[in-house]
Amino acid sequence: MRQVLHVLGRIGNGIVAVLLVAASLYPVAWLVAISLQPAKSAYTMPTRWLFVPDFSTYAELFADPDFVAALVNTIQLTVFGTVLCVLLGALAAYSLSRYRTRWSGLLTGSIAMSRVVPSFAVVLPIFFIYRSLNLLDSMAGLVLALTAFQLPLSILILLNVMNDIPTSIDEAAEIDGAGAFATFWRVILPISRPGLAATAVLTFVLIWNEFLFVLVLAGDRLVTMPMLISTFQTDKQILWTEIAASSVISLLPVGLLIVLAQRHLLAGLGAGAVRE
Amino acid sequence: MVESVTGKDVVRRRRRTTSTIAAWALLGPALLLILLLRLVPMLMAVGLSFTDTNFTSTAAAQFVGLQNYATVLGSQDFQSALVVTVAIVVPALVLEMGIGLAVALWLNRPTAGRKAARAVMLVPYLLVPVVIGNFFRMFFSAQFGQLNYYLALLGLDPHAWLTDTGTVRWAVVGMEVWHTTPFVALVTLAGLMGLSKDVMEAALVDGANAWQRFTHILLPALLPILGAVLVLRGMDAIQLFDEVYVLTGGGPGRETSVINLYLYQFGFRQFRMGETSSAITLIMGAIVMVALIVMVIRRLNEAKAVRR
Numbered sequence: 001m002r003q004v005l006h007v008l009g010r011i012g013n014g015i016v017a018v019l020l021v022a023a024s025l026y027p028v029a030w031l032v033a034i035s036l037q038p039a040k041s042a043y044t045m046p047t048r049w050l051f052v053p054d055f056s057t058y059a060e061l062f063a064d065p066d067f068v069a070a071l072v073n074t075i076q077l078t079v080f081g082t083v084l085c086v087l088l089g090a091l092a093a094y095s096l097s098r099y100r101t102r103w104s105g106l107l108t109g110s111i112a113m114s115r116v117v118p119s120f121a122v123v124l125p126i127f128f129i130y131r132s133l134n135l136l137d138s139m140a141g142l143v144l145a146l147t148a149f150q151l152p153l154s155i156l157i158l159l160n161v162m163n164d165i166p167t168s169i170d171e172a173a174e175i176d177g178a179g180a181f182a183t184f185w186r187v188i189l190p191i192s193r194p195g196l197a198a199t200a201v202l203t204f205v206l207i208w209n210e211f212l213f214v215l216v217l218a219g220d221r222l223v224t225m226p227m228l229i230s231t232f233q234t235d236k237q238i239l240w241t242e243i244a245a246s247s248v249i250s251l252l253p254v255g256l257l258i259v260l261a262q263r264h265l266l267a268g269l270g271a272g273a274v275r276e
Numbered sequence: 277m278v279e280s281v282t283g284k285d286v287v288r289r290r291r292r293t294t295s296t297i298a299a300w301a302l303l304g305p306a307l308l309l310i311l312l313l314r315l316v317p318m319l320m321a322v323g324l325s326f327t328d329t330n331f332t333s334t335a336a337a338q339f340v341g342l343q344n345y346a347t348v349l350g351s352q353d354f355q356s357a358l359v360v361t362v363a364i365v366v367p368a369l370v371l372e373m374g375i376g377l378a379v380a381l382w383l384n385r386p387t388a389g390r391k392a393a394r395a396v397m398l399v400p401y402l403l404v405p406v407v408i409g410n411f412f413r414m415f416f417s418a419q420f421g422q423l424n425y426y427l428a429l430l431g432l433d434p435h436a437w438l439t440d441t442g443t444v445r446w447a448v449v450g451m452e453v454w455h456t457t458p459f460v461a462l463v464t465l466a467g468l469m470g471l472s473k474d475v476m477e478a479a480l481v482d483g484a485n486a487w488q489r490f491t492h493i494l495l496p497a498l499l500p501i502l503g504a505v506l507v508l509r510g511m512d513a514i515q516l517f518d519e520v521y522v523l524t525g526g527g528p529g530r531e532t533s534v535i536n537l538y539l540y541q542f543g544f545r546q547f548r549m550g551e552t553s554s555a556i557t558l559i560m561g562a563i564v565m566v567a568l569i570v571m572v573i574r575r576l577n578e579a580k581a582v583r584r
Contacts, residue, residue, distance in 0.1 A: 016382060020393060020396070021393075025396060025399060027408070027411040030422070031407070043420045045422070047422065088309065089306060091303070095303040099298065099299030101299055111310070114315070116511055117318055118535075118559065120517075120556060121560050122317045122318065124543060124549070127544070129317065144309065145313050148310055148312070149314065151309060151310055155306060180298040180302070184302070205402050209403075209518075211406050211518040211521075215521075215540075226518070229404070229406050229407060230410075230521070233410065247407040250404050255399070258402065259395070262398065266394060269459065270463060270466045
């Protein structure tokens with residue numbers, strides 16, 4: 001009896017495991033399959049999982065200057081935004097962690113609170129500001145707006161990391177004659193590397209995926225991948241193979257990070273969730 | 277006591293001044309950006325909400341008092357956006373918290389596949405939301421949808437999920453649950469793994485069964501984590517936009533026009549900045565109030581824990 005239960009338990013566990021994996025990966029698998037087949041395959045049921053791959057959709061996309069421009073824009077936006085978020089976030093976190101002024105508590109609290117302000121309350125007024133400054137559809141404007149939007153999260157994650165570094169390390173560096181900036185750059189930053197990595201990968205994914213900011217603040221001349229993917233779908237037709245192929249391309253960096261930097265992504269999600 | 281101002285004190289004071297400068301210099305760039313592109317826009321929305329600012333007219337904006345608030349509160353679109361958001365967010369939160377907790381508990385055992393399972397679960401959560409919306413648009417499609425195909429295999433009739441007003445919100449809920457349950461599961465699992473083993477072992481020795489262990493020991497210990505996850509997910513959920521924009525565009529009718537879609541379509545597309553600003557201000561006010569209530573509850577709980 002006991003053995004039967006044990007076997008049943010193992011089978012049950014196996015079924016749950018298969019369901020979990022299938023449910024999580026099915027959409028990606030479907031998009032990959034559709035992107036490698038002729039256009040009509042998206043409308044054929046059941047989906048064919050075994051086929052001779054046809055890369056012509058990818059070839060067409062990379063020959064299309066609009067697509068290449070969107071890809072380059074997305075890479076630029078994400079790299080600039082991530083670097084700024086990590087760098088400015090680390091500087092601010094170091095300041096809040098090491099220099100306790102009478103404002104520190106209030107500042108940290110306000111930065112934490114600013115995360116509850118919805119994106120729309122920010123992005124519509126920015127549209128208004130940018131329109132008068134002629135910053136709409138500009139890379140600089142988009143990078144700055146997104147950096148400002150993601151900075152509070154970066155600061156909070158890095159503040160937790162730096163608060164865990166004992167101040168005796170700073171003092172040792174100061175006795176050796178290092179100034180504030182040298183202490184930060186040569187001592188604190190290298191120790192915080194795991195926290196910096198967690199912040200970087202999380203920010204990277206968030207900016208890479210961003211749609212609303214681009215839709216409102218750009219989208220005419222400056223188009224990014226999520227923006228482009230949304231335009232393949234019009235009232236008249238839905239270009240499924242194009243959607244699938246460009247989706248797969250835009251999933252590649254995220255997938256790569258999940259495989260290579262899973263630990264940092266999980267750390268970033270956890271740090272963002274559990275505050276204090 | 278002039279004599280007490282020794283050289284040492286002067287040095288200390290000078291150091292304090294330079295360190296204050298350093299503190300602000302390090303903080304400066306981040307603070308400036310947050311101030312200019314987060315705080316100023318927010319305050320601007322509040323300011324504009326009392327004017328009749330309109331992108332299409334060139335006339336200077338006039339102060340109109342609370343008129344915009346009256347218009348927005350009386351507008352059917354605004355009311356429906358609130359109803360739709362609640363009707364989608366509440367079931368989605370209930371389902372993802374429930375399923376997420378179950379998955380976390382299931383994974384919180386010494387299994388070989390835990391690491392792989394966590395990687396797999398990152399996929400739905402980190403996928404580009406626009407791609408998710410596109411996929412589910414095809415998945416729920418009446419004619420070519422995979423859902424209808426699999427239902428037919430089970431002998432069930434096909435259904436126009438996205439055009440039937442009775443099912444379209446549930447389609448959005450389903451998409452959201454697929455998208456965000458992994459976040460709940462992953463963060464809860466991290467919390468479970470951080471719980472002390474002593475408590476669990478004590479419960480085992482006392483002869484408690486699995487259900488008793490769960491309700492009396494695990495759940496109370498997990499509550500702070502679950503609370504934090506719920507707050508974060510809730511804040512995120514009311515900002516739902518990308519996936520719905522692609523999946524339904526808010527339709528059919530205004531059936532899935534959540535707050536953000538309403539603000540985009542009504543405010544941004546129609547250039548009615550004043551009225552939109554008052555809608556934003558109302559929503560922000562509500563969110564800040566909820567945030568403050570949550571903070572007070574947490575403080576009270578902490579105080580209670582300390583007293584105990």
